[in-house]
Amino acid sequence: MQDDVGKYKSYEEYLDSLLKAEDKIYMDQEMGRMIAELGYRSSGETLTREKFAQIREQIQMDKRMREKKNEKTEIQDGGEEEDPIVQSVRERYASNKEGTLNTILYLQIETEKGAVVSGHIDIRERIAQENFLPYLTGEKTLTPQSEDLTYANLSRGKGKFTSTPQWQVISENRTLAFKSSNGLDLVYAIPNISRREKEKELSQQWTEIDTKNKNVKAKLFDLYL
Template identity: 35%
Template sequence: MSKKLIGRTSLLEADRRLLQYTCYEDYLDSLGTAQDECYLASEETSRAIAELGYRSSGETLSREEFEKRLAAILLYLYPPYKPYELHSEGFSKGDQLQLELSLRERANRLGNLSTIIFLKIYTKSGFEISGYIDYAEKLITEDWKPFFRGKKKIVPKFNDLGYYHYRAGKITANDTLNYKVLYEDREGLLFQNRFDRKTINLAPGTQPGANTTKKRVHSADYDLVVLFDHVVRQKI
């Protein structure tokens, strides 16, 4: 953990004391003394003196600082619940790939399933573009609603888990949120799930590995589609 993050967490923990005050005036009143009650003419005067810092040996918060830090500690302790939105919500019929990915969306968002999508397409000029896509990561970083509504196709990108562009002569492999790229001379390209450390073998004609199945999906929009479904047994 970075020093900056540790410092922020420590400050938030220290600010728990602010939860006892319902408003800024209550905070100022807590800084007052018994002598203030005896000798000062009003609460407003006592609060004004406290706000100027004469009633505390440490830091005295301004109204703006008090409200800002109280809001921060409330957000830290009671973060608002934001349920994820299924981008395939309402999908009923369409291309087979749309159907298969809609069935897998919820499990990938929950982390119970980690799907790798292999796609191969050919350009109008006849050049191959193919790639491996970390579906769970893409659900977080991209909007899939256009895909499930038939308005957008999936196209492998150079920053995906794996990417091959024949004409450009470009081959890339990148670590993602869910997978690390491994190379093994005999097997070729392998991916390791970050959570249970199981290895997924993508080579044709081989078993994909423990807790992993593969399924070929026929789609008119793609020349070849294979889904590798890895059941995540244990998060570490």
């Protein structure tokens, strides 16, 4: 099925391929596509527009990954090492996109000029709001933006909190936390030994990423739904 989808440039072209010759004689194009989309012109599963788009996106991602791999310059025996942040995010991409996982990625980046930018990124929200493919292939670097859950530019003295459909940002009494949309989970950005055991447990579920770059710090929190 995936190989077949790769042949079509659009969902409409896919629907047209399901029609028979007589359909094109007795029905106009719009009616024919409607009949095909309802499943009356396929002996197997007829893809929905959403499913078709998902498969095409996966095909494009696989193609870009192969191209990216071929472009890498091999060093020593093992070849070029992949960015740990890219790898971690890619492993969680499908689950966040499908809505079975909500991931928060914290990044702190120090630039060559000494400026420090940090923030908590709602991965599921980023996937929904922009073309995420370049981040997965490493062609584009994932960095905190002012629309993320938290954003801070220490050199400019700027900071901002933004809640998303997945997380409500709570900042009070010098405490930063994220409340999940189900209202059951409160995730603390920084562990605090004075909190109750349950709160400490949620705080300590952050996973540190060894970025292999002294100027970049990263950690992840995964909430499975």
